[in-house]
Amino acid sequence: DTEVTQTPKHLVMGMTNKKSLKCEQHMGHRAMYWYKQKAKKPPELMFVYSYEKLSINESVPSRFSPECPNSSLLNLHLHALQPEDSALYLCASSQGQRSPYNEQFFGPGTRLTVL
Amino acid sequence: DQQVKQNSPSLSVQEGRISILNCDYTNSMFDYFLWYKKYPAEGPTFLISISSIKDKNEDGRFTVFLNKSAKHLSLHIVPSQPGDSAVYFCAAIHNAGNMLTFGGGTRLMVKP
Numbered sequence: 001d002t003e004v005t006q007t008p009k010h011l012v013m014g015m016t017n018k019k020s021l022k023c024e025q026h027m028g029h030r031a032m033y034w035y036k037q038k039a040k041k042p043p044e045l046m047f048v049y050s051y052e053k054l055s056i057n058e059s060v061p062s063r064f065s066p067e068c069p070n071s072s073l074l075n076l077h078l079h080a081l082q083p084e085d086s087a088l089y090l091c092a093s094s095q096g097q098r099s100p101y102n103e104q105f106f107g108p109g110t111r112l113t114v115l
Numbered sequence: 116d117q118q119v120k121q122n123s124p125s126l127s128v129q130e131g132r133i134s135i136l137n138c139d140y141t142n143s144m145f146d147y148f149l150w151y152k153k154y155p156a157e158g159p160t161f162l163i164s165i166s167s168i169k170d171k172n173e174d175g176r177f178t179v180f181l182n183k184s185a186k187h188l189s190l191h192i193v194p195s196q197p198g199d200s201a202v203y204f205c206a207a208i209h210n211a212g213n214m215l216t217f218g219g220g221t222r223l224m225v226k227p
Contacts, residue, residue: 004158042204042217043159056214090158102208103149104215106158 004107006091012113015081021110023074023091032074033104034066035090043090049074050096081114088112118142119207121218128225134192136221138205141186145207149215150179150190153202162203163190195225 004025013019023032031050035043048056049068063085065077074091088111092104120139128134138148146167151159165172165179165188172179178191192199205218 006158040220042219043215045214048214088156092158102147103161103164105161106151109156109158111156 004091004093004105006089006107006110008110009108010111010113012115013078013081014115015083017081018077018079020078021076021089021091021112023076023107024072025093025105025107026072027093027095027105028071029093029095029105030071031094031096031102032068033092033094034064034074034076035092035106037088037090037109047076078112081112083114086112086114116141117219118145119205119216119218121203121205121221123221124219125222125224128195128223130197130225130227131194134190134195134199134223134225136190136192136203136205136223138188138190138218139186140188140207142207142209142216143186144209144211145216146210147208148179148181148188149206149208150177151204151206151217152199153204153220159204192223195223197225197227199223200225 007022034046037043046060047066052068063080067075088109090109091107094102094104149164150162153159163174163177165181181188202220202222204220206215
């Protein structure tokens with residue numbers, strides 16, 4: 001299994017809603033990532049988990065809350081989002097954090113629309 | 116300050132010909148470089164990578180060249196196929212960590 005899966009594929013939510021994005025990989029990777037991508041822009045790193053611990057938070061607002069319940073799962077909890085948070089949210093994983101084990105494999109993304 | 120740059124936002128190539136996508140970087144601490152291909156509304160797909168100790172890596176139709184002195188890398192696709200039409204991102208990793216720094220992307224269009 002060489003896939004990173006993400007659910008849901010599409011999500012529409014209001015500014016007062018609470019929702020969660022889910023990511024799963026079964027490649028035995030120990031590093032997992034959340035990225036945000038706006039149209040015609042490269043992916044922007046949000047969070048990095050290494051061995052189920054948060055290792056990097058790129059100054060992301062607290063309305064985004066990551067969680068890593070185990071080595072295969074990564075969640076992103078969303079609360080009180082703004083319309084400008086609408087984007088494609090990508091999950092990625094890599095074998096480790098250091099070269100040459102850090103080739104990242106991406107999931108298909110969740111297209112989030114905040115109304 | 117953009118540390119990884121892809122100066123051509125788009126490239127159009129005839130099917131069967133060579134596609135050359137370019138990428139420049141400024142941080143000399145980058146030691147690993149990757150190319151990703153991305154279709155609309157999908158996640159990036161890893162294509163090929165190269166370590167800074169090499170100057171060339173080949174995988175089928177895809178070859179990546181690295182010129183460390185010029186801080187430049189390029190992706191060659193030969194022969195180009197219509198299915199190669201996508202946005203290509205160059206990415207670099209700092210030798211002290213694992214964060215990918217992406218270039219802005221180049222949209223490749225391969226015409227039949």
